[in-house]
Amino acid sequence: MIRRHKGDFTWTDVPILPYKEDGTLFKDITRQTLFEGSEQFGLELRYFEIGPGGHSTLEQHDHEHVVMIIRGTGRVLVGDTVSEIGTNDIVHVPTQTWHQFRATDDSPLGFLCVVKTDRDRPRRPGPEDLADLNTIPVASEFIRF
């Protein structure tokens, strides 16, 4: 099966969907599922694109992510570290690790994300989590929630 790129990070027969529909705080993101998994190969390949100045939800979960940036630039919080990221950089998000992606103000941030089909739901930070994150200056400055 070939899933063909139509240009501008859109693909034939792949709908452009909202990032989430659960009321979680995020800003200006779309989601496209490029590979939906199969019976014996239980993983999904998704493409997320964050518009300039936008961000993903601050969350953690048991399942891991492998992410590859394929468009633009931004920054990412993983655990207690904020890193600049750009095209072709790889990000691994370990289990139960706070993470949030942000696009730079003048550039989108587009990335591939590989996850297992069978995965737990993300958890958002509660007041104690936020108090902990706020003890880390780089995280405190970075997070949006």
Next chain:
Amino acid sequence: MIRRHKGDFTWTDVPILPYKEDGTLFKDITRQTLFEGSEQFGLELRYFEIGPGGHSTLEQHDHEHVVMIIRGTGRVLVGDTVSEIGTNDIVHVPTQTWHQFRATDDSPLGFLCVVKTDRDRPRRPGPEDLADLNTIPVASEFIRF
């Protein structure tokens, strides 16, 4: 963990390795492992690059591939179909399906490939397989073995 792109499809602390070391027929390919899997997340993300005019091994196996082209152009055989492929196209190789990638003569073909860590060894075609493949004109013209 951030694995940083150094430019020209090479990454910090990622060695550029031979594609295979088993004497299989292929031409002008390198392999880089961008994510090596973890205990609970048993998948690998590899980057392969085929030089202009080069090709991968003609093979099949029980495990599946999800591939995304991120550099250049080429063609791919999957089963009985040969398709043109270019940057940002996705290729799914199902279980036990003959496949071979070729770069165009004036361009490299670079692609990400996701596989399970726990996977079977590839099988190369025997005389009967080749006789079958040769009944398919597009495959017969395309394959190198």
